[in-house]
Amino acid sequence: MNTDLRKDYLGIVFEKHRKLTAKERVGKALHIPLTQYLVFSAVLISFYILMQGGAVTSSFVFAIGNTMIYAIMAIGFCLLMGYSGLASLGTAGFVGIGAYIAFYLVQEYGYTFGVAFIVTVAVAIVTGIMVGFISLRIEGIYLAILTLGLSEILRNTFISLKSSIKIDMSKIQILGAKIGENEVYLLILLVFVVLLWITSNLIHSPVGRALLSVKNSSSAAQAMGINLMKYRVLAFVISTIYAAIAGLLYMMYLRNMTTSTSTLLAMTTSLNILGAVVIGGAKSLWGTSFGVFIIYGLQSTLLSKIAFFVENPAFITMLTGLMIILIVMFFPGGIAQIASNLARKYRESKLRKNVERRIEAYGRI
Amino acid sequence: MFAAFLSTVCGSLLGICVTCLSAFAVTLIFRTSTTANFAQASIAAFGCYVVADCLNNRGIPVYIGVFIGMAIGVAIGLFIDLLVFRKGRYINELGKQIITMGFVSLFFGGTPLVFGNPEFIPFESFYNTTKAGTDSNIVINAFGGEIVFTKHALICTAITVVVLGTIFILLKVSKWGLGVRTTASSEFTAELMGIDTHVITAISWALACALGVLAAVMYAGGGAMISASFMAIIQVNAFLACILGGFSTFYGSVVGAILIPVITNCVGFLANFPAFHNISRWQLVIVYLLLMIVILIKPQGLFGKKVVKKV
Amino acid sequence: MAESDRRYMRLERCKSRLAMEKEYKDILLKDIDEQVEKEAVAFEAQEREKLYRQHPEWMPKELVYETVYQAKLRQFDFDMEFEMQEALSQAARIVSKNPEQKEIQDSRLKELAEKQARLREKFTAHLEAALKEQLKEQVDIPPDEEKALLGRVEDFRLSRCRETQAKKEKISADEDAKIKKLEASLKKAEGAVSKTGLSMPEDTVLSVQNLCMYFGGVHAVENLSFDVKKGEIFGLIGPNGAGKTTVFNCITQFYKPTSGTLLFENKAGEIISLTDESVHNVICQGIVRTFQNVEVIREVSVLENLLIAGHSRFTLGLAAQALHLPQLKKQERIIKEKAMKVLEFMGLSDYKDWTAAGLPYGILKKIEIARTLMCDPQLIILDEPAAGLNDTETASLTELILRIRDTLGCTILLVEHDMGLVMNVCQTICAISFGELLAIGSPEEIQNNPDVQKAYLGESEEEAN
Structure with a gap:
């Protein structure tokens, strides 16, 4: 080992006090959720720009937009299930609330998106408060099935009101300006990223910790000053708001739903969202988004290139089911756990290589 | 008028049988392995397709076909419990439920693939295949009107009573029944007492899936068209029946499963009055609302027991 | 909640905000002091680095010895420990599959330990020799250079203190103003709270x-x-x-x-x-x-x-x-x-x-x-x-x-x-x-x-x- 030990000394002494390199600074910044979400939105906006230029098909962008709508539902559900531990299968019904408000306000009465948004949130808050109070009385599987029943009530009510709803493209306006389908994509992206950021903030704040404490031990939470009723209701209100917003955006984007045959308001959606959250990792927002992509986005984006899957769409459903089963069987922490395991293994292998290299050098002295 | 009312109630007989079998299946699985089996409808539909295939394409007599279907159900149930649940790592209750949801997708996609994607197949009722050419209804004249039973419904009722009755008697007197009741009470303690809970849960899954297939066959025979998801409404009703009756007992869900179709048909009967003539649109909504109210009054179900955790 | 309870909760919140504000003032001032100290230490390290790059023979012998020697030795020990852990887990895996291999594995582990001990001796000797060799021409740093450097560091620290003094005073003033405001509103809230009619012995x-x-x-x-x-x-x-x-x-x-x-x-x-x-x-x-x-x-x-x-x-x-x-x-x-x-x-x-x-x-x-x-x-x-x-x-x-x-x-x-x-x-x-x-x-x-x-x-x- 023929190094200049004086240089080594300078290196060691100065190590502690030198400024961070640009690469390290970027790495540190990427740990902040806000930076991650900004980078993410930049990537998704680039899809939009590429589409204008013809590099990606509009159906690809459409599929991404569609996935984001489901991801909004899933993030609200992640807060409800992963952080508050409340079982709810009522997501689909609340989506219907947003969709039908969109239809009545935008199509029938010609209001702008902003008005529809505010009304949706207001109705969702009221519904969420109701369900939250119900959840104080009923627990566990009873609550799950009750919310399923509630979702079915809403769905049947909507079918009875109007079994098929449509919105004309011309009626969609934001702040007075008429917009096209591609601009709705940007709107969905904006809403999604903002909701992601808000949810991440809530998780890393006293509210998020209070929800976790209620989930783990309601007695301890109460003894520490956390109002059980307030936080249970809050969890339901938030997840209902997110689901309703997703319904509103769905109608803005797809502009057409035949409620009697569509699975959007049926138990299928509630179960799929639950599955997405679990396979993504119940406490990870990125994992949940990825889970939603697997269940809803994969078949329209990546797999649509492969002819076999286009001809046999049922195969994709089977594959999705199989994937859910395998991930839950072998990776109970979901994709988030898989990702962190891989990262850890990568770090360990790098460490091992370095150690082996050094031991070889020692031997050569 | 009263006769018409009774007729409506008796018309729900088939629904009662089907929902009873499904609800009992769900309760059995839930009480022994703490899992809500969301795949109940999908497995039942798959089994029904098997039976339809036997009947229509291979000319197998109906009761043998039904047994074959139930055997397939048993195989699926054993597969899920023995291979999927046991082989996985650290599977907790929530994980099991998600796995059942995975099976929903699996069967939803797989059923059309295996059976060549025919969406709606007609299915012959139990009656028609036993005696051709005679009237399929039995009519009783009473209370100033006609009360109509379909023979198919009567046969199904008989089958259901025998099957469920046998199971309940076995639950009460046999060693297997004692094992089931102990495992339902606490799986961990049951294992410590020497009961092989793995066998108990495997048998429970097998039995539940077989009952599901039986229910699907009955439902299809009553005139429903088969598709991969035709049992979905029955599954929702079965789940609601379980929480109406409470998961604390085995008979609670059966009672709930009797009540729900009867109440649904009674609400539908109100359509005969001019004031409520539009009610058939809102039938399900009203029934579900009534259920919600009952459950809010009794959160653990009609026969449930409240467990208070000591602080 | 009764009106008196609401006022009481407001009182409690005021008190809690007041206490928090006071604590926050202390935290902020402490932060600034720590920051100044950190900067001073960093400045000293930078100055020394500059100096030693120009005159490498002035580096302090004992310090180089300690720093470089210890660091390299620690790295060596870490690597040896890592190797030993890997060998242990591998041996455990083999033994759990074939129990008869236990003795072979044990002897192999002992061999590895001995090899590591020998290597360590060689390594320490090598390090000491290399250090001695390279530090032969070291001389002590001339005292006036040392004094000059320390003087520069002290100047830096004083100037930073002066700069941050203004900031500290501003923070103190802001916080004190906030604290005064909170204390005033606390007095108001206290006055409004009605006394309950209950009584209990003093102690x-x-x-x-x-x-x-x-x-x-x-x-x-x-x-x-x-x-x-x-x-x-x-x-x-x-x-x-x-x-x-x-x-x-x-x-x-x-x-x-x-x-x-x-x-x-x-x-x-x-x-x-x-x-x-x-x-x-x-x-x-x-x-x-x-x-x-x-x-x-x-x-x-x-x-x-x-x-x-x-x-x-x-x-x-x-x-x-x-x-x-x-x-x-x-x-x-x-x-x-x-x-x-x-x-x-x-x-x-x-x-x-x-x-x-x-x-x-x-x-x-x-x-x-x-x-x-x-x-x-x-x-x-x-x-x-x-x-x-x-x-x-x-x-x-x-x-x-x-x-x-x-x-x-x-x-x-x-x-x-x-x-x-x-x-x-x-x-x-x-x-x-x-x-x-x-x-x-x-x-x-x-x-x-x-x-x-x-x-x-x-x-x-x-x-x-």
Whole structure:
């Protein structure tokens, strides 16, 4: 080992006090959720720009937009299930609330998106408060099935009101300006990223910790000053708001739903969202988004290139089911756990290589 | 008028049988392995397709076909419990439920693939295949009107009573029944007492899936068209029946499963009055609302027991 | 909530904000001082680096020796340890599959250890030789160069101090203004709060009067009365099923008593009736408790458990938290500092970031107690704190309880079955049986009370005969 030990000394002494390199600074910044979400939105906006230029098909962008709508539902559900531990299968019904408000306000009465948004949130808050109070009385599987029943009530009510709803493209306006389908994509992206950021903030704040404490031990939470009723209701209100917003955006984007045959308001959606959250990792927002992509986005984006899957769409459903089963069987922490395991293994292998290299050098002295 | 009312109630007989079998299946699985089996409808539909295939394409007599279907159900149930649940790592209750949801997708996609994607197949009722050419209804004249039973419904009722009755008697007197009741009470303690809970849960899954297939066959025979998801409404009703009756007992869900179709048909009967003539649109909504109210009054179900955790 | 309660809650929030503001001022000033110090150290390191690059022969011999030698040796030891761990786990895997290989694997491991020891000797010798060789031409740094460098560092530090002095004064002024404003609004709020009509003797902090708790036909607590004096350690003893935890649950409003009065002197010095409070408000009045079955939040880390315990000190609403406003960051910082202090007090600093789920039982019990300290309580209720602890741990628990009482000046009410702990630590003991009061008095009086002996402590053979 023929190094200049004086240089080594300078290196060691100065190590502690030198400024961070640009690469390290970027790495540190990427740990902040806000930076991650900004980078993410930049990537998704680039899809939009590429589409204008013809590099990606509009159906690809459409599929991404569609996935984001489901991801909004899933993030609200992640807060409800992963952080508050409340079982709810009522997501689909609340989506219907947003969709039908969109239809009545935008199509029938010609209001702008902003008005529809505010009304949706207001109705969702009221519904969420109701369900939250119900959840104080009923627990566990009873609550799950009750919310399923509630979702079915809403769905049947909507079918009875109007079994098929449509919105004309011309009626969609934001702040007075008429917009096209591609601009709705940007709107969905904006809403999604903002909701992601808000949810991440809530998780890393006293509210998020209070929800976790209620989930783990309601007695301890109460003894520490956390109002059980307030936080249970809050969890339901938030997840209902997110689901309703997703319904509103769905109608803005797809502009057409035949409620009697569509699975959007049926138990299928509630179960799929639950599955997405679990396979993504119940406490990870990125994992949940990825889970939603697997269940809803994969078949329209990546797999649509492969002819076999286009001809046999049922195969994709089977594959999705199989994937859910395998991930839950072998990776109970979901994709988030898989990702962190891989990262850890990568770090360990790098460490091992370095150690082996050094031991070889020692031997050569 | 009263006769018409009774007729409506008796018309729900088939629904009662089907929902009873499904609800009992769900309760059995839930009480022994703490899992809500969301795949109940999908497995039942798959089994029904098997039976339809036997009947229509291979000319197998109906009761043998039904047994074959139930055997397939048993195989699926054993597969899920023995291979999927046991082989996985650290599977907790929530994980099991998600796995059942995975099976929903699996069967939803797989059923059309295996059976060549025919969406709606007609299915012959139990009656028609036993005696051709005679009237399929039995009519009783009473209370100033006609009360109509379909023979198919009567046969199904008989089958259901025998099957469920046998199971309940076995639950009460046999060693297997004692094992089931102990495992339902606490799986961990049951294992410590020497009961092989793995066998108990495997048998429970097998039995539940077989009952599901039986229910699907009955439902299809009553005139429903088969598709991969035709049992979905029955599954929702079965789940609601379980929480109406409470998961604390085995008979609670059966009672709930009797009540729900009867109440649904009674609400539908109100359509005969001019004031409520539009009610058939809102039938399900009203029934579900009534259920919600009952459950809010009794959160653990009609026969449930409240467990208070000591602080 | 009654109007007086709302005003009281506003008063409490004002007080809490005032205390937080004061703490925040200290934290900010401390931060600036630390920052200046860090910058000074960094500056010195930079200066030295510049100097030694120009004149490498001036590097301090011993320091180079220590730094380089130690660092390389530490790296070597780490690498050897890593190799040994890998070999151990590999050997274990082989042996678990083929048990007959055990001896071969053991001898292989021994060989590896010996090889490593030999290598270490060679390496240290090599390092020493290389160091000696390269440091031959080292001379001591000329004293005036050294003085000049230190002078430069000192100048830097002084100039930074001067620069930050202005900042510090501004912060002090701002904070003082805020504190004055808060104190004014506090005075206003204090004036508005009506005094309750209840009264209690001056030195009593909790007065339980005719407490009855019935569960249907079961009379869990029957007409129980006792007073707890300020600053004392009060013990509640009795056989299992006597209703001790029920009494605690009634005091902390987990159960609403069937009848009886519970008077408590809260943090504001007011006498309130506890039965008017809801269970999550009890901590704001100044009562905290631990649980018989340790109810630690297992999903989060130890530090986060304490942050949750400080939940009642946060005053911000949902919107501020959803947008992560600066006030939230400020309050989180303050509570986190308090949590670190509590961790240090309890000796749990090493476990700060460990998830609570895997920790041993003794640590979990300590976390339970640490949680009670987060809000500066008036009354701490400990429900069987020594359950599951051995003699050594019980002794340290005794010392901990006394230390808490002496440092915080609070009152402690505890239920315990370990009579040694109870007799050592409590000033007053109340013995109950089947929900009724048996005796109340000093430890000696209780020990000699025949009813208590019969019901619980056990009689000696002669007395029984």
